[in-house]
Amino acid sequence: MGTLRLFPEQASTFAPEVDHLLYFLLTVAVFFTLVIFGAIFYFAVRYRRRSDQELPHVVHGGMALEIVWSVIPFGLTMVMFTWGASIFFRESRPPDDALNIYVVGKQWMWKIQHMEGQREINELHIPLGRAIKLTLTSEDVIHSFFVPAFRTKQDAVPGRYSTSWFQPTKAGKYHLFCAEYCGNRHSGMIGWIYVMEPQDYQAWLTGESPTGSLADNGAKLFQDLACVNCHKADGTGRCPSLVGLFGKTVQLSGGGSVKADEAYIRESILQPAAKVVAGYQPIMPTFQGLVTEEGVLQLVEYVKSLGPKPAAETSPAEGITGSTPGKR
Amino acid sequence: MITAAVQEREHYLNASYGIKSWLLTKDHKRIGLLYLATITLFFFLGGAFATLIRIELLTPQGGLVSSETYNKLFTMHGVAMVFFFLIPSIPASLGNFFLPMMIGARDLAFPRINLLSWYLLVIGGLFSLFAMLAGGVDTGWTFYTPYSTTYSNTWVIATALGIFVAGFSSILTGLNFIVTVHTMRAPGMTWFRLPLFVWANYATALIQVLGTPVLAVTIVLLFCERVFHIGIFDPVLGGDPVLFQHLFWFYSHPAVYIMVLPAMGVVSELISTFSRKPIFGYRIVACSSLAIAVLGFLVWGHHLFVSTQSVYAGMVFSFLSYFVAIPSAIKVFNWTATLYKGSISYATPMLYAFGFIGLFTIGGLTGLFVACLGIDVHVTDTYFVVAHFHYIMVGGTIMAYMGGLHYWWPKMTGRMYPEAWAKLSALVIFLGFNLTFFPQFILGYLGMPRRYHVYPEEFQILHVLSTAGASVLAVGYAIPMMYFIWSLRYGKLAPANPWGATGLEWQTASPPPAHNFEETPVVTHEAYDYSTVIGEVIEVG
Numbered sequence A: 001m002g003t004l005r006l007f008p009e010q011a012s013t014f015a016p017e018v019d020h021l022l023y024f025l026l027t028v029a030v031f032f033t034l035v036i037f038g039a040i041f042y043f044a045v046r047y048r049r050r051s052d053q054e055l056p057h058v059v060h061g062g063m064a065l066e067i068v069w070s071v072i073p074f075g076l077t078m079v080m081f082t083w084g085a086s087i088f089f090r091e092s093r094p095p096d097d098a099l100n101i102y103v104v105g106k107q108w109m110w111k112i113q114h115m116e117g118q119r120e121i122n123e124l125h126i127p128l129g130r131a132i133k134l135t136l137t138s139e140d141v142i143h144s145f146f147v148p149a150f151r152t153k154q155d156a157v158p159g160r161y162s163t164s165w166f167q168p169t170k171a172g173k174y175h176l177f178c179a180e181y182c183g184n185r186h187s188g189m190i191g192w193i194y195v196m197e198p199q200d201y202q203a204w205l206t207g208e209s210p211t212g213s214l215a216d217n218g219a220k221l222f223q224d225l226a227c228v229n230c231h232k233a234d235g236t237g238r239c240p241s242l243v244g245l246f247g248k249t250v251q252l253s254g255g256g257s258v259k260a261d262e263a264y265i266r267e268s269i270l271q272p273a274a275k276v277v278a279g280y281q282p283i284m285p286t287f288q289g290l291v292t293e294e295g296v297l298q299l300v301e302y303v304k305s306l307g308p309k310p311a312a313e314t315s316p317a318e319g320i321t322g323s324t325p326g327k328r
Numbered sequence B: 001m002i003t004a005a006v007q008e009r010e011h012y013l014n015a016s017y018g019i020k021s022w023l024l025t026k027d028h029k030r031i032g033l034l035y036l037a038t039i040t041l042f043f044f045l046g047g048a049f050a051t052l053i054r055i056e057l058l059t060p061q062g063g064l065v066s067s068e069t070y071n072k073l074f075t076m077h078g079v080a081m082v083f084f085f086l087i088p089s090i091p092a093s094l095g096n097f098f099l100p101m102m103i104g105a106r107d108l109a110f111p112r113i114n115l116l117s118w119y120l121l122v123i124g125g126l127f128s129l130f131a132m133l134a135g136g137v138d139t140g141w142t143f144y145t146p147y148s149t150t151y152s153n154t155w156v157i158a159t160a161l162g163i164f165v166a167g168f169s170s171i172l173t174g175l176n177f178i179v180t181v182h183t184m185r186a187p188g189m190t191w192f193r194l195p196l197f198v199w200a201n202y203a204t205a206l207i208q209v210l211g212t213p214v215l216a217v218t219i220v221l222l223f224c225e226r227v228f229h230i231g232i233f234d235p236v237l238g239g240d241p242v243l244f245q246h247l248f249w250f251y252s253h254p255a256v257y258i259m260v261l262p263a264m265g266v267v268s269e270l271i272s273t274f275s276r277k278p279i280f281g282y283r284i285v286a287c288s289s290l291a292i293a294v295l296g297f298l299v300w301g302h303h304l305f306v307s308t309q310s311v312y313a314g315m316v317f318s319f320l321s322y323f324v325a326i327p328s329a330i331k332v333f334n335w336t337a338t339l340y341k342g343s344i345s346y347a348t349p350m351l352y353a354f355g356f357i358g359l360f361t362i363g364g365l366t367g368l369f370v371a372c373l374g375i376d377v378h379v380t381d382t383y384f385v386v387a388h389f390h391y392i393m394v395g396g397t398i399m400a401y402m403g404g405l406h407y408w409w410p411k412m413t414g415r416m417y418p419e420a421w422a423k424l425s426a427l428v429i430f431l432g433f434n435l436t437f438f439p440q441f442i443l444g445y446l447g448m449p450r451r452y453h454v455y456p457e458e459f460q461i462l463h464v465l466s467t468a469g470a471s472v473l474a475v476g477y478a479i480p481m482m483y484f485i486w487s488l489r490y491g492k493l494a495p496a497n498p499w500g501a502t503g504l505e506w507q508t509a510s511p512p513p514a515h516n517f518e519e520t521p522v523v524t525h526e527a528y529d530y531s532t533v534i535g536e537v538i539e540v541g
Ligand code: HEM
Pocket: B142, B256, B257, B259, B260, B302, B303, B321, B322, B324, B325, B328, B363, B364, B367, B368, B370, B371, B372, B376, B379, B380, B381, B385, B388, B389, B392, B393
C-alpha cells in the first residue's frame, strides 16, 4: 500500500510556488472553518433551549456586520485571485530558450517526439534544470497531460495545438497521467517522466539512435508527399515559397492577414482552403488522412527550419491558449 | 399506504382513492409525493452505482469489473444523481408541496402543467433507465465531445434524450413557481414577508427557466453530430470540441445552483424555526439568492482553465467566480449569527442544518481553491474536484434535503418519525460523509486523476478510507428510509405545528386538507415572528 503522504513531491520550479499559494488558501480556509464551527458549537451549547416556552429577543440584522463579513472575505479572495492568476500567467509563457518537445495524445497512449528525432511512447526523458516546452495535440479525443510533481496540466485537444511548460528541479522518475477522461483505457494512459542529470540526458539522446531530426523527417515528408513539386524554394511554382515563412504575417486573399505560426501551418496542410495566401488560387489539395499528426508536426518543424527565426519566436500571447485554426 | 393514517378527518390523502386519483391528480401535494417517490428511486439507483464504484476502488488493480463497466458505472452514477435526483430534488418534491402553502395559496398557478412536468421527468427517466439496462453509457455525465459524438459506442443518444426531456420538466416547474409566487400570494404576503425557502425556490426557478433551454440546445447539437455527422464539435468534421464545453457549462454551472439554492432555502427555515429567531439579515439572505442566480451565469469558464481557453478568459472567469463566492459566504455568516441568543433546539432537522452549514462551508471554501488559477491547473480533473462538489452537493444539498424531509414529514404524512433513530442516522451520515470525501481532497492534491479505474498503489490507503466511509454513509441513508416507511403506520400522530414554526403551512392541519387552508390566510406579520406562535412566553436573550 505504500506510505501515506499528504503532499506530492515538488519537482519543478512551479511546484513550490503552487504549494505556497495552497498554504495560504489552506490557512484562510482553516481559519474560517474554525470560526464557523466554533461559533455554531458555542451558540448551540450556550443558547440551547431550556424550556419549550422560550421566546428569544429579536436581534436585528446589522448593516455594519454585513459589510464587515462581505468586505473582508472579498479582500482575501482578491489576493487569491491575483496570486493564482500570476502563476497561471507565467505558466502560459514558455521562456525563449525552452527545449521543444512535441506530444500527440491518442487513445490510449502518449506519443512523444524530440527535436533530434528521438521518439518515445508513454515516457518522456528530459534534462534537469532546462525549461521544457511541450506542444500538444491529439489524434482523436481530448486528453490531458498531467504531471503532479510539476503541478502542471494541459489538455491535448484534437485540431489544435496547445502548449505547456515546466522546468524540472529534481532528478527522478515522476508520474504522467492522462487527466481528461478519454474512454475505455483512460486510466491506462499513463507513463513516466524521467528527469535526468544533463550528462545522463546527453548519453540517453545519443543512445536512442534517432532516425533523423524532426526537421529532416519533415523534409523527407515534404518530398514524399510531393509538396515540393509546387512549393519551390524560389517561389516560381504556382504556390508560395515556404522559405522564411515561419513567424511572418501572411496577407490572405479576400483581405485580412494571419501570423504564420504552428497552428496556421497545420491548418494549411489539413484545410488548405480555409486561408488562401493573397495572389494564389485555392488549388492545394487537403492532406487530411494522408499524414499523421506526428507527420504534421515534422512538417511544421521543417517549415520552421526554413527560417527566418526559431520556434521561440512565436508570440508569447499564444502561450497556453493554443490556437484554433481560423479562430482567434 | 399512507391513507390509513388519520381516518377521522378528510385531508388530501384520503380525499380520493385509487391509482387513478394519484396518476391524474392536480393537487400539488400529491404531485410532490409522486416526485418524492421518483427521485428516491433514482437516489438509490445512483447509490447502487456509487457502491460498486467504491468497492472497485478498494484495490488499485481494478479487479471487480472491467474498465468498460467501470466507466459506465461512474457515468450512470452521475447522470442518475445529477439529472434525476439533485436537480429535481428539493424544488420538485418539497417545493411543490410547500411553496404554495407557504404563500397561502391553494395550489400552483398551473396544476395541469405541474402534473405534466412530473410525467416528463418520468419519461426522461425511463429513457435513461432504458439506456442503462440496454447496455449503459460511458461518456461521463459531462458528455465531452468528440468522445461522446464520435468515439463512444454506448447508449449516448438515449441517455441524452432522457436528459433533454427531463429538462423540460425542470423548465415547467420553474415557470410554474415564478408565476405562482408573482400572482398567488395570500393577502398581506408581501415580497419581503416571503419565507426564505420561497425566495430560494424563486431564484432557482429563474435559473431553470433561463438556463435549461441551453442544455436542450446543446443536446440537440450533440444529436445532430452523432446521428447525422454534421460537424459541430468534432474537428475531423470541421467542428470545435471546446465549444461543447462552453455550452455544457453555460447550463451546468448555473445548474449547480439549481441544486444548492433550494437547499439554502430549507436551511434558512430550519435555522429560524429551531432557534426561534428570524434569520439575521433576512433581506440580505433573500437578495443573495438572486445575486447567486444572476452571477452563476457568468462563471462557466472556470471549468475550462486548462482546456485551451484563452489565458485572459481564464483570468476573467476566475475573477468572477470569486464574486459568486461572496453571497454564499454572506449566507453562512447570517445563519450562524441567527443562532446568537436564540433558543436552540437539537431536533433532528436542526442537526441536519448544522451538518449542512459545516459541510457547505468546507465545500464553498474549497470552491475558492478550484477558482484559483494557479491551484486549479493542478487539481482540475482530480479527486480534489470530486471532493469539492460532493461536499456541496451531498454535504450541502442532501443534508438540507434530509433536514427538510424530517421537518416537513409530520405535515406531509400526519405522522412523527422516531426521534432517536433520526438523530442517530443524522450523526452516522455526517461522520460517514466526512470519512468518504475528506480523504479525496488529499488524494486529489497528490495527483490522483478522477475517472480512473486502475490507479497507482500509493493511493490505496486513502481510497480504502473513502470506501470505508461510503459504507457508513450507506447505512446512514438506509436507516431513515426504513423508519420513514415504518412511521407511516406506527409513527405518533403529528399535531398541526409540532415545531412551533411560523410558516403558513403550519397553520393548517397535518396532513393538510385537499385545498390546503379552510379559509384563505391573511398575513399580518413579517416572516419568522415567533411571538405569534408561542403560547405562554418565557423571554430569553
Ligand atoms: C455553491 C455551490 C457550488 C456547487 C453546487 C458547486 C459544484 C461544482 C461542481 C459540480 C463542479 C465539478 C465540475 C466537474 O465535473 O468537473 C465544480 C467545480 C468547480 N467549482 Fe464548484 N460548486 C459550488 C461552489 C463553488 C464556489 C463558491 C466556487 C468558487 C468560488 C466554485 C468553483 C468551482 C470551480 C472553479 C470548479 C471547477 C474545478 C475544475 O474542474 O477544475 N464552486 N463545482
